Amino acid sequence: MSTKQATLNQRAIQQKKHGFLTEINKNGMLYLIMVPGLLFFLIFSYIPMGGLVMAFQDFNIIKGIFGSDFFGLGNFKFLFADGTRETVLRVVGNTLWLNFLFIVFSTIFSVALAIMFNEVRNKHAKRITQTLSILPYFVSWAVIALLLEAFLKADGGLLSTTLANMGINISFYSDPSPWQLILVIMKVWQGAGYGAIVYIATVTGIDPGIYEAAEIDGASRWQKIIHITIPILRPTIVLMTLFSVGRIFYGDFGMIYGLVQDNSLLFSAADVIDTYVYRMLRQLHNYGMSTAVGLIQSVCGFVFVYAANKLARKYEPDSAIF
Template sequence: MERKKAGNKLPFFRQLKKDAGNYVLLAPALIYTLVFGYLTYPYMVIAFEKYNYKKGLLSDFVGVKNFEAFFKSTWAWQVTRNTVGLNLLFIITGTIASVGLALILNEVVHKRFLKVAQSTMLFPYFISWAVVAMMLYALLSTDTGLINRMLTGVGLEKISFYSTAKIWPLILVIMRLWKGIGYSSIIYLATITGMDSEIYEAASIDGASRWKQTTKLTIPLLMPTVCILTLMDVGRAFFGDFTMIYSIIGDNGVLMPTTDIIDTFVFRTLRLSGDASVAMAVGLYQSFVGFLLVFGVNKLVKKFYPDGALF
């Protein structure tokens, strides 16, 4: 028996040769994670140095001065507030809308209509944010935008969208929903379709309406999935969608009070000033708080709803 068990354990190189195809498919992801994940860890020391491109990691040590430079600036509170605030808006509205859409699609009986509807709602997810930014500009431009042309056509004044900061959180939420709701709802819909049909049959025999089945069965059974996905999103509440924000907002300083996030601030700091130390300090601050958020929120979920905890 011992020889048989030992024979089942192939040596590493024999196993590598046997599953060569699988490892080739896995290689790009492993290399990407290794290079941009683990091999970048030593460079975090830059946050505590006055980085010099000639000296590299052996630059002069300055302690926490780079962190002080950020936290004493007028930008620290603004970008932190915007990052967390926008992400919370995205998480709350996105979760509610995605779950609601999945519940609605689950009630569709006509299969052909369901396929067309899913394909239509999924399509925006694959559109680049750069293209979305151009589409949005075509709608909101002060001079040539479709909305302002319609307003002037009925005798109303134009709205200068690109110089009115307070309305942009709403615009960004709408664009985020339009682009991502179809993709997000697929996960919830897959969970719903995988639920035991016998439970619904028993509820129907007992006289439960479709509304009762949805509120008393579907939603409670869906909650563990909702909690896990929401927990993962909350863990990244300190990491904004750089591609979305920078594609749409760019370097428009008028809109920065409500749209500038940590990611765009780090990019702009490094691009304009070339100070890698401050940029790394802000990035390290972002990562550390995000790490605490994951564990803190998971602990709360584990206390009040154990089935929804991630670990």
């Protein structure tokens, strides 16, 4: 009981004592069951967050976080070095643009898939197609890269040969122009089926009575999708988008490094902050510098998500995060 009091006291620091006690009196049970979960975040997220000071330290492995010297903004300098400005702008631009495309297309396809799975009434067809659609989620990007190569490589790739026979010559691994499209396709292919699960659960949970009522009014299935299903899915869509916005400054390292690797010919289209920083620091192995980059990404993402959440509160209060 005392732990609970302590935790709650912290949160209530600005609250009037009176208001706090009344609240506890009223909803004590609900607060109590939250304690394990809140402790989890306190221990595994907030305590390590103290490590963010490393962004301002000349971090020394032996001296550790408590003993290393402070260093001002020195760790941020390398991001703004002369001669790299163009590149930095490019990777930031790519990160935001690619993430924007990923959010838009993944959402559209996941929602569409969920709705269409619902329209598939044959039980076996439904079960089989749904299960198959999440298969790609389990294949690591390193393996997907191998398969993609089989389609795109210059000599003997399935797609490049077919295109060449049609008179279109694209050298996929040296021409950056199709790569944003390729990345979007791969992202949708890999994640749409998995992303659809959350919508499927909602769609199937809808009370059939509502549809029936609409049917009596003469609504077609298309109209039902537009006027019933999508509005019901909207809070979830908004919530999922808000989450993605918070990470918009983080490039999908696993995917992009897996597919593009160190092929600098494609960097103009596919290089993102995370791959760029990885290449910068892969020899130095400097914790201070990598913490600094992460901090910038988080702060920028926070600004974005804060604004987005404000909008959500206004238009879709149910799905605002906080």
